Amino acid sequence: MKVTVTLEARATATEDHIVKCAYGKNSNPAHQTVTLSPEKNSFTLVCGDQGDVLPTNHKEEYCVSDTGSDEVESCTGAYEGIFANYEATWWAATTDIKEYKFTIPDGQFPAEAQMITVGCQNTAVEPGTQPKEVGEKDSSVCSVDVRIVASAASSAALTSGMAVTLLSLAAFFSTPLLKIGVRMGLRVILVFVSAFLLLDSLPFSGCVRAVADEPTDPACVIAGAVTKCTCTSKEVTNKDLTATLSQEKNVLEIGCNKRELKCVPAELNGKLVCPSTTAELKSCKSGETRTTVQPFDINTLLSGTSPKVSWQSCEGNGDGTCTTKQLTIPPANFPFVDHKFMVGCVEAETTDTMKVTVTLEARPSETEDHIVRCAYGKNSNNAHQTVTLTPEKNSFTLVCGNEGEVLPTTYETNYCLTQEGNDAGAQCTGAYGGIFPNYEETWWTTTPHTNEYKFTIPEGQFPAEEQKITVGCQKKATAEPGKQRTESEEKDSSVCSVDVTIVASAASSAALTSGLAVTLVSIAGMVYATVF
Incomplete structure (x- = not known):
C-alpha cells in the first residue's frame, strides 16, 4: 500500500498591518485587505523564502484592484498618479527574508481615497521561468488590496x-x-x-485636530490611534489627567501653550518621561540635586531588542499656538506588564498646569507554533491559551520571561486541574504519575536566563485516554522572597493560564478499534450459528 499524504500549506494571514503570504492551493480564497491612514501609514508584505513580490517592479508600479482577479504580475499603475511627490524609497526591503515595507510619509496622503493591489507568488523553479505548470493548479497568488484614505487636509x-x-x-x-x-x-x-x-x-490643531465638542482645557482627546492632551492656558481648574497607550492606540501627543508654558520633562526633547508618582512636575528635572524626582528613559519600560523611541516635534501642522510633541510606541515594543509614567506642562518652571498620568498597557499573551509567550497586564489574559499535544507534535514551550514565574511552583511534579473560569495557581495537586505511568521530571526542561519551560512527551508515552492539564505563569511578586503577593499586585496584573490537551496514544485507539471489531465478529458468529 502506498499512501500519498498532502501537507496543506497554512492560510495567508494579516495581523497589525503585516501580511504573511502563503502559496498553497487553498491558502488564498480571498484577497487580504489593509487600510493606510495618517495614523497607520505603513504595512509590511512578507513574501518569505518561497515567494516573489508582485508586480516585479513594485517600487514603480502597482496593480489596479480587482477582487475577482489574481493576475498581478504585469501591472501599469503609476504611483505618481496618486502621490505628487512619490519616491521609490517609500518601499523598503529586507532581502534575506523577502519582506517589503511600504510607508507613506507625513503629509503625503492623496486628496482622494485610492486603492492599489500588490502581492506575492510562489517562487519560480528556475530564475527567469514561470512557476511550473502545477503552479496555477497547486499554488495560489497572495494578493493584497491596499486602501489609502484621503488626507485630513x-x-x-x-x-x-x-x-x-x-x-x-x-x-x-x-x-x-x-x-x-x-x-x-x-x-x-x-x-x-x-x-x-x-x-x-479654533486652535489648537497640532498633529490631530480636536473635535468641536472637545472638553475643557486642559483635556485629553482620542482620535483613532492618537491620544492628544493639550493645555492652552495657565489658568486651569483640573490639571490632573489620565491617558492609556495600547498596541491599537499607540501614539501620545502633548501640547503646551507656546508663549506661557513648557513641556515637561526637559521640554520633551529626547526620550525622557517622569515617574508616575511625581507629586509636582516642576520638580522633575535631570541632574537636579534638590529633589529625588528624576526623569528616566521611556525605552527602559519597553520590550524588544534595543528599542529607540523618542519624542518628535509636531510643529507645522497647526496654527502655532502650542508646542506639541509626539511619542509613538511601535506595537512590537509594548511591554509584558503594565507600566505608568507622567508628562505634562508647567508655567515658568514654578506651577504645574497639566499632569498626565499615562498607562502603558501590556501586550496580550499569545500562542504561536506551540510557543506560549505570557504577558501580565490587567487586560493581557482575557482567555486561557490553548495547546494540543499529539505524537506528531509532542512538546510545547511556556515562556514566562523576566517579568514572570511559572505556575504551579512544583510544575515538574504537579499540574492544575482544567476547569472553566479557574486560572493556574501556585499550589496545585494534579500528579503527572496519574496520567503517565512512566513519567519523569526530565520531561520538563528549562532555559533559566529567559525563564522558558519546555514540556515534551517521549515517543510511546502518550496516555490511553485523552487528558487535560493547566499550567501557566504569573507576574513576579515585588515583595521579599517568601512573602505573599499583595492585593494590589493581583488587582493590577493577570495570570497567564495554558490549557493543554493531551490526545490518546495511537496504540490505545488502535486497540479499542481492534477490540470493537473482534466483539462485532463474535456477535455475528453467534447470530449465524443460531440462525443456521
Missing part, C-alpha cells in the same frame, strides 16, 4: 468649501425679493454654518 478643505458655498447661497436667498418665511429659514442656515466655521477654525 483635503477633508478639511472639502468641509470648508461646503460651508462657504452654503454661506453664499444663504446670502443670495436672503434678499427682499423672497418671502419672509424663506428668508428666516435661510438665515437660520446662515447662523448655523457661521458657527460651524468658527468652531472648525
Whole structure:
C-alpha cells in the first residue's frame, strides 16, 4: 500500500498591518485587505523564502484592484498618479527574508481615497521561468488590496468649501425679493454654518485636530490611534489627567501653550518621561540635586531588542499656538506588564498646569507554533491559551520571561486541574504519575536566563485516554522572597493560564478499534450459528 499524504500549506494571514503570504492551493480564497491612514501609514508584505513580490517592479508600479482577479504580475499603475511627490524609497526591503515595507510619509496622503493591489507568488523553479505548470493548479497568488484614505487636509478643505458655498447661497436667498418665511429659514442656515466655521477654525490643531465638542482645557482627546492632551492656558481648574497607550492606540501627543508654558520633562526633547508618582512636575528635572524626582528613559519600560523611541516635534501642522510633541510606541515594543509614567506642562518652571498620568498597557499573551509567550497586564489574559499535544507534535514551550514565574511552583511534579473560569495557581495537586505511568521530571526542561519551560512527551508515552492539564505563569511578586503577593499586585496584573490537551496514544485507539471489531465478529458468529 502506498499512501500519498498532502501537507496543506497554512492560510495567508494579516495581523497589525503585516501580511504573511502563503502559496498553497487553498491558502488564498480571498484577497487580504489593509487600510493606510495618517495614523497607520505603513504595512509590511512578507513574501518569505518561497515567494516573489508582485508586480516585479513594485517600487514603480502597482496593480489596479480587482477582487475577482489574481493576475498581478504585469501591472501599469503609476504611483505618481496618486502621490505628487512619490519616491521609490517609500518601499523598503529586507532581502534575506523577502519582506517589503511600504510607508507613506507625513503629509503625503492623496486628496482622494485610492486603492492599489500588490502581492506575492510562489517562487519560480528556475530564475527567469514561470512557476511550473502545477503552479496555477497547486499554488495560489497572495494578493493584497491596499486602501489609502484621503488626507485630513483635503477633508478639511472639502468641509470648508461646503460651508462657504452654503454661506453664499444663504446670502443670495436672503434678499427682499423672497418671502419672509424663506428668508428666516435661510438665515437660520446662515447662523448655523457661521458657527460651524468658527468652531472648525479654533486652535489648537497640532498633529490631530480636536473635535468641536472637545472638553475643557486642559483635556485629553482620542482620535483613532492618537491620544492628544493639550493645555492652552495657565489658568486651569483640573490639571490632573489620565491617558492609556495600547498596541491599537499607540501614539501620545502633548501640547503646551507656546508663549506661557513648557513641556515637561526637559521640554520633551529626547526620550525622557517622569515617574508616575511625581507629586509636582516642576520638580522633575535631570541632574537636579534638590529633589529625588528624576526623569528616566521611556525605552527602559519597553520590550524588544534595543528599542529607540523618542519624542518628535509636531510643529507645522497647526496654527502655532502650542508646542506639541509626539511619542509613538511601535506595537512590537509594548511591554509584558503594565507600566505608568507622567508628562505634562508647567508655567515658568514654578506651577504645574497639566499632569498626565499615562498607562502603558501590556501586550496580550499569545500562542504561536506551540510557543506560549505570557504577558501580565490587567487586560493581557482575557482567555486561557490553548495547546494540543499529539505524537506528531509532542512538546510545547511556556515562556514566562523576566517579568514572570511559572505556575504551579512544583510544575515538574504537579499540574492544575482544567476547569472553566479557574486560572493556574501556585499550589496545585494534579500528579503527572496519574496520567503517565512512566513519567519523569526530565520531561520538563528549562532555559533559566529567559525563564522558558519546555514540556515534551517521549515517543510511546502518550496516555490511553485523552487528558487535560493547566499550567501557566504569573507576574513576579515585588515583595521579599517568601512573602505573599499583595492585593494590589493581583488587582493590577493577570495570570497567564495554558490549557493543554493531551490526545490518546495511537496504540490505545488502535486497540479499542481492534477490540470493537473482534466483539462485532463474535456477535455475528453467534447470530449465524443460531440462525443456521
